[in-house]
Amino acid sequence: MSKSNENLTTSWGAPVGDNQNSMTAGSRGPTLIQDVHLLEKLAHFNRERVPERVVHAKGGGAHGYFEVTNDLTKYTKAKFLSEVGKQTPLFVRFSTVAGELGSADTVRDPRGFSVKFYTEDGNYDLVGNNTPVFFIRDAIKFPDFIHTQKRNPKTHLKNPNAVWDFWSLSPESLHQVTTLMSDRGIPATFRHMHGYGSHTFKWTNADGDGVWIKYHFKTEQGVKNLATDVADRLASENPDYHIEDLYNAIEKGDYPSWKLCVQIMPLEDADTYRFDPFDVTKVWSQKDYPLIEVGRMVLNKNPENYFAEVEQAAFSPGTLVPGIDVSPDKMLQGRLFAYHDAHRYRVGANHQMLPINRPKVEVNNYQRDGQMRFDSNGGGSAYYEPNSLGGPAEAPESKQAAYSVSGVAESVAYDSEDHYTQAGDLYRLLSKEEKMRLVENIVGAMKPVESDDIKLRQIGHFYKADPEYGKRVAEGLGLPIPQEV
Structure with a gap:
């Protein structure tokens, strides 16, 4: 047995003399509280789990790259899309929605499809699903909807009464329910499903002109789904089936890939289109707005450490770069707050500094302190803005593009009640x-x-x-x- 050249150390860097036996008073004990190495190991072990995500708890991920294959600079000034052949590193996390961290991969459930692009203008997160629509269209209903997908607080069992009661009282869910209950409700693997941004977003070009867009990731492996009986069998035989499949495919060099396309709608069409283009329970007809190729995503590297990379990865639709803006989609508007807030609670106020979330570019801001601040915390530089000390200043050309709003401030539904x-x-x-x-x-x-x-x-x-x-x-x-x- 070869001897390691490195000493085992405590978390404060001191060499550990004995990692097999606790320090005791005599050979039979009791154990001594002065065994600080033992105390540190047990205390850290008690804290090894961060709270799991309220939704999308179970998932897998991988590193890869995005390559631009079509020049769309007339629509967006986003730098990572500025040149055919340009490659941008990225990280993707796939997940189920409703189940806990230990649940099965092959349940009938939408799949999360989240992509973090490490661009030269900072990170851009595209946080979507494997379906182009969703169950609800206003974030105010989201906590209630998710409660129905979780466990009955009395029995601690899944509750089909709550699920169907909510859906039957929320007819806007019908489009997504039909998708979920179809063959697409159980993808064969993460590799064999499409991904969608689902929401409407806005692209803005260098001249300040904008368009509404929707994202479509088309799997190049082909769409494959699981029959219900096969999915049920796999849930008991291998509840980590999808995570294992993704890992093994990448390990053997069978790198999964997707073609990214967008639908593009002129801004003025939003006022006349037959469905509200910001209603996430609706799709835009591809006959009206055909798919336009943008580029290709390839996953070619597995995480080295699941917790550090997959579990601590933090995505938010509010992680934007110049050239990509949001829309008035009510569900999206709520997510802009909720996702970042969830990460601050779950991982910490400084979650963006973790290696998996850290941009590849330098971060310059006036945020200071907070738990687990593990860099220089700004040192002695200016810590407020505006200042006359030469600190980082705003870049007006990077402001989000404007769009007109009007009306009375009140709680209102979408105009369309056509859920059918x-x-x-x-x-x-x-x-x-x-x-x-x-x-x-x-x-x-x-x-x-x-x-x-x-x-x-x-x-x-x-x-x-x-x-x-x-x-x-x-x-x-x-x-x-x-x-x-």
Whole structure:
């Protein structure tokens, strides 16, 4: 057995003389409190887990790069998109949404699809899902929605009554529910699914002209999904199936890749398009706004340490760079606050300084102190702004682009209450076999619901999307079509 050339040390750097035996009073003990190495090991061990994410707790990640393949500088001044062939390092985290850190990878659930670009203008995070839409369209409903996906506070069991009660009372969820219950609800692997920014964002060019855009990551491995019975078997045999698959593929050099495309909408179209373009429960028709290629993402390096890189990775849709701005999407607006705030709570006020989150460029600001501040903390430099000491100053050319707003300050819903057209269109796009599996999945998920009122209310939504859709679910549940529809 070879001897290490390095001494084992304590956290304060002192050599450890014995790491196998506690210091005791005599050979039989008791153990002495003066064994500071023992105390340090146990105290640190008690604190090795940061709080898991409230959502997206279970996931895997990898490093890679993004390469520009199409010149779109007429739409955006973002520097990492400024030149065909330009490469930008990145880190991606894939995840399930509802389950805890130890849950299975192959459950029926949306998948998080988050990308951190380390650009020359600072980090840019694109925090999306593997679906182009979401269950709700206003952040004020998000805590309630997630509560329904978690455990019953009395039984500590998953609660289908809460899930379907909320969905049936929130008809805007129908489009995403249809997607979730379709074959796409259980991707075969992280590598075999598309990714979407889901929200509408704004690109601004060097002249200050803007467009609305949506992001689409198209998997170059092809879309593959798991049958429900296979997914259930894998959940018990290998609950880390997706994480393992991603790791193994990269280790053997089978690097997964995605083509990034955008849909581009002129700003003025937002006022006349047949659906509100900022409503995240809706998609833009690709016939109206075709996909335009931007570049290619490749994942080619696994993390060296899961906790340091995957668990501490902190993404937020508010991590922006010049040339990429936000839209009035109400769900996005809430996320701009909630994500950064979650990281401050979970990882700490200085989470952006951790290696996985740290930009590749120099950071210059007047933020000081806070827990775990492990750099020079600004030294003796100016710590306020404005100052006359030559400290960093604002760059007016990097301001977010303006857009006009009007109206009365009040709590209002989106203008459109059409929750059914796009869900019905999606249903009608499915093949005969896909429709059969969709209905089977819905019926299986709704059977445990105890209240027929909840079931009937949800059947009414399916029927409004497409009469056949509603009738088939009703027949599977042994219930009639509600009179009111």
